[in-house]
Amino acid sequence: MATKAKTVFYCTSCGNESPKWMGRCPACGEWNTMVEAPVESKKGPAAVSGRSAARPDRRPQRLREIDYSQEARISLGMGEVDRILGGGMVPGSLVLIGGEPGIGKSTLSLQIPLCCKDLRTLYVTGEESARQVGMRARRLGGDDSNCSIFCETLIGTVIEEARAMMPDLMIVDSVQTMYTDTVESAPGSVSQIKEVAAALLRFAKESGVPVILIGHITKDGYIAGPKILEHIVDVVLQFEGENRGSYRILRSIKNRFGSTAELAVFEMTGSGLREVPNPSEMLIPMHEQGLSGTAIAAMLDGTRPLLFEVQALVSSAVYGTAQRSATGFDTRRLNMLLAVLEKRAGFHLSAKDVFLNMAGGLRVSDPAVDLAVICAVLSSNFDFAIPSDVCFAGEVGLSGEIRPVGQIDRRVQEAARLGFKKIFVSSFAKVEVKPEGIRVIKVADVPALVKALFK
Ligand code: TYD
Numbered sequence: 001m002a003t004k005a006k007t008v009f010y011c012t013s014c015g016n017e018s019p020k021w022m023g024r025c026p027a028c029g030e031w032n033t034m035v036e037a038p039v040e041s042k043k044g045p046a047a048v049s050g051r052s053a054a055r056p057d058r059r060p061q062r063l064r065e066i067d068y069s070q071e072a073r074i075s076l077g078m079g080e081v082d083r084i085l086g087g088g089m090v091p092g093s094l095v096l097i098g099g100e101p102g103i104g105k106s107t108l109s110l111q112i113p114l115c116c117k118d119l120r121t122l123y124v125t126g127e128e129s130a131r132q133v134g135m136r137a138r139r140l141g142g143d144d145s146n147c148s149i150f151c152e153t154l155i156g157t158v159i160e161e162a163r164a165m166m167p168d169l170m171i172v173d174s175v176q177t178m179y180t181d182t183v184e185s186a187p188g189s190v191s192q193i194k195e196v197a198a199a200l201l202r203f204a205k206e207s208g209v210p211v212i213l214i215g216h217i218t219k220d221g222y223i224a225g226p227k228i229l230e231h232i233v234d235v236v237l238q239f240e241g242e243n244r245g246s247y248r249i250l251r252s253i254k255n256r257f258g259s260t261a262e263l264a265v266f267e268m269t270g271s272g273l274r275e276v277p278n279p280s281e282m283l284i285p286m287h288e289q290g291l292s293g294t295a296i297a298a299m300l301d302g303t304r305p306l307l308f309e310v311q312a313l314v315s316s317a318v319y320g321t322a323q324r325s326a327t328g329f330d331t332r333r334l335n336m337l338l339a340v341l342e343k344r345a346g347f348h349l350s351a352k353d354v355f356l357n358m359a360g361g362l363r364v365s366d367p368a369v370d371l372a373v374i375c376a377v378l379s380s381n382f383d384f385a386i387p388s389d390v391c392f393a394g395e396v397g398l399s400g401e402i403r404p405v406g407q408i409d410r411r412v413q414e415a416a417r418l419g420f421k422k423i424f425v426s427s428f429a430k431v432e433v434k435p436e437g438i439r440v441i442k443v444a445d446v447p448a449l450v451k452a453l454f455k
């Protein structure tokens, strides 16, 4: 009697597995993310249990007996990428670069072997022909590097080739086009993606070859996507930016070997991606006089201070209920700050529409941006321009107090370096540096700030 092929359901958001379909994933609470996939064949290498055949000598080791000597990191030739990874790539690690189609993932990963000519690289592509990759390499200004292009989509063959070549770096573009014949579903499905990533991880750990894996995310984040991959890989880098604009931001959202708070900025030019080592200079507008509705925030991304423009637009609400919308900033936090302005400083904004935008397509979560947000809102509300040589760094509390933020000295130094004349901080902040040309103005609460700024 023919038996029906067994299937299971996966959540595309968190990878949770369930024997039956559910409208809402019980693990992550997302709606409508369950997709059906055949049960994986137990003949594949994933089913190997117990002691691994490849490493029969594996035993628990004491911490102090562990050999750290091979932990030297591999430099990828692009300073900003190395910095994001925490100082280069760790041998045997699996790094996922995720992003929307067309954002520049293939360009970035091809530029790495072109920048670092002595790195023997195996570039596996399932999306383009060798000719296409070659033409792109020429356009990016170099085809004399030590990089081999391999057009293949069967992951077993890819790994076999990589074992034979033992490159210094392997790049796989992209996880959605690779497949394994141990699973029956189509390339790009959840079970294929999981198997391909697990196979690459095993290869990386056993051989010590670092692997960069590229993954597409769709606009709405659905489809069997890199979300479930995040659990498998060592490092997740997200490449984002507005497709129309030329700036791209690479941020680390998971890193087993470094900080996740780092961020790097690139510019897409006619000849590939260019690193922007001083993003503050690009994020700060060039207008001589300040415009109303803008304020400069001194935030910290990981270890690096970054100054950028916060823009607000406050207008009378057309409909009964006022609209609040924020791009790059948490809308709930915006609502909270507006409530503080209303309740603690007496500004009536409840009948006003408020739109907020972080310049350059940034997404911020540093609470130090609060102060610039309320200044931008007030500036737009009163149509009063804040002088362009003033910047802000402080968190706003629920009772309207301005709270100190971490690493204030670095923010003050960066503001001074960029030629700012005044920086507003909390009166509890301990500023120890005194850079030339900048005045540190301390304010205790929102009313004091308004008095100092808009008097
Ligand atoms: P690509 O790396 O193919 O994106 P992804 O792999 O993430 O899908 O990059 C696609 C875009 O980058 C494409 O629209 C053209 C642009 N681009 C440039 O502007 N300059 C260049 O030198 C290159 C190679 C691409």
Ligand code: MG
Binding pocket: 105, 106, 107, 127, 173
């Ligand atoms: Mg691509």
